[in-house]
Amino acid sequence: MDHNRINHGRQILGRVRRDEFIGRTAELERLVSHARQSNGQKRSGEAYGLLILLAPLAGVSELLRQTFDSLFSRREEVVPIYFALPQAETTAVSAAIEFLNTFLLQYIAYRRDEPTLCRASLTLNDLVKLAPAADVVWIEELIESYNRQRFGEDDRELVRFCLTAPDRVPSGDVRPFVMFDAVQLANYSDSSIPFAIEIVKALKSGGNPFVLAGLRREVLDAVTRAGCDSDALAVMRLEQLGDEDARNLITATARRQHVSITDETRDLLVQQLEGSPFFITSILQAAGEKRLALDSYLACERLYVDELMGGRLNRYFSSVLEHIASEPETRASVIALLCEATPEGKHTIHFESWRRRLKLGSAAVEQLVRLLHIQELINCDGDTIDITGGSMLWQDYLKSRFRLDALREPRAIVVADVMADALKRAPQTIAHHYRRAASLPLRELLGKFNSQLVPRCLFDFAEFAAVYKGVPAEEAAAALDADTSLVRLPQVFHTASGVSLSLALRPFGEESSVVAHAFSGGVYTNQNETVWLVARVESKLEANAALVEKWLDTLAGVARKSGLIRTQIWLIANEGFSPEANDLLRSRNAFGSSRQQFDVLTDRLSTGERQQSDATNEFQLIFPMGADNEMLAASAVEQVARRVNFTPEAINQIKTAVVEACINASEHSLSPDRKIYQRFQVENDRLSITISSRGILPFNFAGNSQGEEETTADESQRSDDRRGWGLKLIQTLMDEVEFERVDEGTSLRMTKYLRQSS
Amino acid sequence: MGESVKSNVRSHCVGTTAIVYASDYLNKLTGERIERECKKQLDSGARALVIDFSDTELVNSIGISILLGIIDIAEKGGALVVFSDVNSETIQLFEMLGLTRHVLLAANEQEALSNLSTNPPQSQAIGH
Numbered sequence: 001m002d003h004n005r006i007n008h009g010r011q012i013l014g015r016v017r018r019d020e021f022i023g024r025t026a027e028l029e030r031l032v033s034h035a036r037q038s039n040g041q042k043r044s045g046e047a048y049g050l051l052i053l054l055a056p057l058a059g060v061s062e063l064l065r066q067t068f069d070s071l072f073s074r075r076e077e078v079v080p081i082y083f084a085l086p087q088a089e090t091t092a093v094s095a096a097i098e099f100l101n102t103f104l105l106q107y108i109a110y111r112r113d114e115p116t117l118c119r120a121s122l123t124l125n126d127l128v129k130l131a132p133a134a135d136v137v138w139i140e141e142l143i144e145s146y147n148r149q150r151f152g153e154d155d156r157e158l159v160r161f162c163l164t165a166p167d168r169v170p171s172g173d174v175r176p177f178v179m180f181d182a183v184q185l186a187n188y189s190d191s192s193i194p195f196a197i198e199i200v201k202a203l204k205s206g207g208n209p210f211v212l213a214g215l216r217r218e219v220l221d222a223v224t225r226a227g228c229d230s231d232a233l234a235v236m237r238l239e240q241l242g243d244e245d246a247r248n249l250i251t252a253t254a255r256r257q258h259v260s261i262t263d264e265t266r267d268l269l270v271q272q273l274e275g276s277p278f279f280i281t282s283i284l285q286a287a288g289e290k291r292l293a294l295d296s297y298l299a300c301e302r303l304y305v306d307e308l309m310g311g312r313l314n315r316y317f318s319s320v321l322e323h324i325a326s327e328p329e330t331r332a333s334v335i336a337l338l339c340e341a342t343p344e345g346k347h348t349i350h351f352e353s354w355r356r357r358l359k360l361g362s363a364a365v366e367q368l369v370r371l372l373h374i375q376e377l378i379n380c381d382g383d384t385i386d387i388t389g390g391s392m393l394w395q396d397y398l399k400s401r402f403r404l405d406a407l408r409e410p411r412a413i414v415v416a417d418v419m420a421d422a423l424k425r426a427p428q429t430i431a432h433h434y435r436r437a438a439s440l441p442l443r444e445l446l447g448k449f450n451s452q453l454v455p456r457c458l459f460d461f462a463e464f465a466a467v468y469k470g471v472p473a474e475e476a477a478a479a480l481d482a483d484t485s486l487v488r489l490p491q492v493f494h495t496a497s498g499v500s501l502s503l504a505l506r507p508f509g510e511e512s513s514v515v516a517h518a519f520s521g522g523v524y525t526n527q528n529e530t531v532w533l534v535a536r537v538e539s540k541l542e543a544n545a546a547l548v549e550k551w552l553d554t555l556a557g558v559a560r561k562s563g564l565i566r567t568q569i570w571l572i573a574n575e576g577f578s579p580e581a582n583d584l585l586r587s588r589n590a591f592g593s594s595r596q597q598f599d600v601l602t603d604r605l606s607t608g609e610r611q612q613s614d615a616t617n618e619f620q621l622i623f624p625m626g627a628d629n630e631m632l633a634a635s636a637v638e639q640v641a642r643r644v645n646f647t648p649e650a651i652n653q654i655k656t657a658v659v660e661a662c663i664n665a666s667e668h669s670l671s672p673d674r675k676i677y678q679r680f681q682v683e684n685d686r687l688s689i690t691i692s693s694r695g696i697l698p699f700n701f702a703g704n705s706q707g708e709e710e711t712t713a714d715e716s717q718r719s720d721d722r723r724g725w726g727l728k729l730i731q732t733l734m735d736e737v738e739f740e741r742v743d744e745g746t747s748l749r750m751t752k753y754l755r756q757s758s
Numbered sequence: 759m760g761e762s763v764k765s766n767v768r769s770h771c772v773g774t775t776a777i778v779y780a781s782d783y784l785n786k787l788t789g790e791r792i793e794r795e796c797k798k799q800l801d802s803g804a805r806a807l808v809i810d811f812s813d814t815e816l817v818n819s820i821g822i823s824i825l826l827g828i829i830d831i832a833e834k835g836g837a838l839v840v841f842s843d844v845n846s847e848t849i850q851l852f853e854m855l856g857l858t859r860h861v862l863l864a865a866n867e868q869e870a871l872s873n874l875s876t877n878p879p880q881s882q883a884i885g886h
Contacts, residue, residue, distance in 0.1 A: 469790055469793075469794055470787070470790035470791040470793065470794040471794075472766065628783065628785060628787075630818075631783055631816070634816065649846070649847060649850075652816075652847035653847070655816060656816065656817075656818070656847070656851065659816065659818050660818060660819055663818060663819070663820065725819040725822070725823075725855060726819050729819055729851070729854065729855075732854055
């Protein structure tokens with residue numbers, strides 16, 4: 001039995017049930033484990049601390065509350081204490097006193113095993129009365145001391161006294177485990193008491209294990225200023241939720257709030273809300289309260305704009321901004337500074353320039369800039385301020401505030417514009433996500449090179465195709481195993497997007513190229529240092545010489561301008577390369593591989609199991625893409641068409657149309673779920689079939705059927721452009737063909753009339 | 759390296775004519791196998807290709823594009839291509855995409871061989 005597994009115990013401080021707490025399971029287990037194991041690892045005079053470094057809006061409070069509940073339910077020697085710093089509008093002294101009260105309340109609740117006490121509002125005198133006999137003495141002494149401190153002159157001493165209260169627990173059968181939720185730490189700007197430093201010092205100097213969670217820039221700064229060695233503390237980094245966790249959170253929260261969502265809107269919300277638990281719950285709570293269904297992009301964006309202009313999102317950003325700049329005039333200037341620079345394309349501004357514009361003293365500007373920096377709304381390195389920080393939501397908020405407050409534009413216009421922008425951006429956001437998800441995992445593969453030996457032909461398309469094209473995968477794999485012409489890959493130690501090296505690569509797409517720094521032969525010398533320039537060449541057919549030459553010239557130019565001496569260019573094209581392109585690659589000592597070669601290489605370099613595209617056992621007219629599954633679709637439609645008494649010729653036409661529609665969906669959509677959704681509709685005189693897939697709406701589709709090639713073999717026989725006949729075939733074979741409007745992907749509806757074909 | 763690898767396509771030769779059998783569904787994978795087999799036969803000296811579609815129920819557009827590639831290769835090598843035993847639905851498809859202008863169609867393998875004997879490859883006139 002694993003004693004670290006989370007106990008599904010009582011819900012005490014947690015806002016959601018344990019089974020509804022999504023996305024931080026590993027972190028929760030680590031925290032519980034940390035609390036329980038700290039006992040054995042405690043050193044004399046040194047606390048065993050864990051810092052949780054939080055990205056803004058990544059969310060940590062519920063994680064700590066769930067940890068509290070789990071530890072509370074265990075009834076072990078660890079007494080969980082959870083304290084969240086109060087919101088702003090308070091002082092360090094008040095916050096410290098509140099900590100003392102919370103500590104005693106939760107300690108006594110645990111000792112009495114009365115969880116409801118945790119939420120009670122009790123005075124210190126009440127608490128003394130409730131204290132178990134074993135604890136009465138030290139608690140009474142603590143409160144007496146507190147009362148003396150409280151009426152003294154030294155506020156800082158009082159703060160220290162309160163924060164070190166857990167150290168007064170006599171060593172014995174229990175020990176407190178303090179979890180300090182300091183996300184609001186940035187709000188405590190009382191210069192007379194450096195509260196952040198006092199918290200770190202109190203936790204670090206005590207003899208008990210602890211957790212300090214807060215915004216990463218703030219916490220690291222506090223640890224450094226307190227003179228603590230952060231290396232001596234364990235660290236947990238919390239970022240926004242990953243896509244899968246965010247999807248699950250949206251699904252669960254929507255269910256709880258009785259909000260209807262679709263797969264498409266769920267994925268949009270994941271991307272648009274940037275995986276932030278706070279944004280996600282805010283939007284869904286708002287939808288629940290307003291009884292709105294989020295079943296289309298329009299519904300999502302309407303609610304988003306409502307919330308941004310006057311709801312939860314607005315209140316959140318407004319409070320952040322008001323804390324950073326409490327004076328309205330200063331706030332307006334900050335908004336202007338953050339907004340005005342962007343249109344000029346200038347993203348960095350000198351500190352002095354800010355000081356002049358804000359008309360404030362250096363200390364005030366420093367404090368303001370520091371707070372913006374801590375919230376990661378800007379990046380400041382001392383002299384220059386980079387204003388490109390913050391989420392897309394923050395940017396939307398900022399722009400709308402600027403237009404409303406500074407430019408005095410009518411609210412109706414601003415709302416309409418924000419809404420229009422959000423709607424226009426939605427398909428782009430999701431398309432960008434799908435492109436990223438569908439792009440070749442170049443960097444991952446390069447990272448696995450690690451001096452391994454692989455067949456040389458995997459980097460030479462002509463050589464590979466001559467032997468393996470059309471060969472079943474198992475036979476090819478066996479033959480490759482026996483291949484004795486091998487090449488040793490370099491050891492890659494750093495990879496980055498090609499765009500980060502040169503903007504000349506941007507037009508090809510952010511995900512299309514990678515630069516990989518490596519050592520060949522596993523020897524770290526100048527002579528062995530090499531840089532691989534790897535690019536994915538977009539081509540439906542075998543990439544031709546002109547396209548390859550363009551890529552080779554571009555990459556060679558990038559290498560030259562970047563001062564790269566030893567380089568290796570590797571191009572990857574889905575269908576490989578034409579003979580002329582192959583000759584060109586060889587003449588330039590460049591490698592060229594098809595997608596098939598890339599996949600084979602991935603298989604050979606991967607130690608783990610190969611990712612399968614998706615479950616293949618789904619029926620009910622939902623088919624996984626690929627693997628000839630279009631034939632399953634064709635067989636299904638054949639059965640339906642037979643029942644409606646279509647002629648064999650008509651049935652064959654319908655089957656062919658369905659096959660082509662499935663192939664088009666597979667080839668064009670960059671589908672995230674790799675599934676084809678098929679719907680049959682039988683009416684008196686017709687059979688309608690709708691083939692849908694999620695993903696990107698291809699340019700040539702949806703109302704632009706003329707964009708697809710209208711050629712026949714006669715016209716195009718000798719051109720390379722022989723693909724793309726699918727839609728033309730469908731239109732010829734079926735009586736009616738139309739694209740239905742969907743938020744993403746394609747939905748092709750085809751109809752065949754019985755009377756015309758019988 | 760790997761020349762012994764089989765393409766899993768049934769074929770045989772009658773003189774300098776290679777008869778290659780297409781499978782029940784002609785798509786990218788099976789098309790490439792046929793393409794590979796046809797190339798192999800041409801490299802081995804075949805002067806004409808008969809592609810037999812007697813087992814073929816369905817052909818997709820990718821399969822058709824590969825067939826065009828085979829026709830290209832054969833023409834460059836001075837070889838003729840005949841499609842035999844093609845079902846009516848597939849013929850309709852080939853006609854729709856203009857494929858039938860570039861090959862001879864035969865009812866069966868025998869007719870294909872007979873046609874080839876009366877239209878020797880040197881003429882390079884079939885279908886044009």
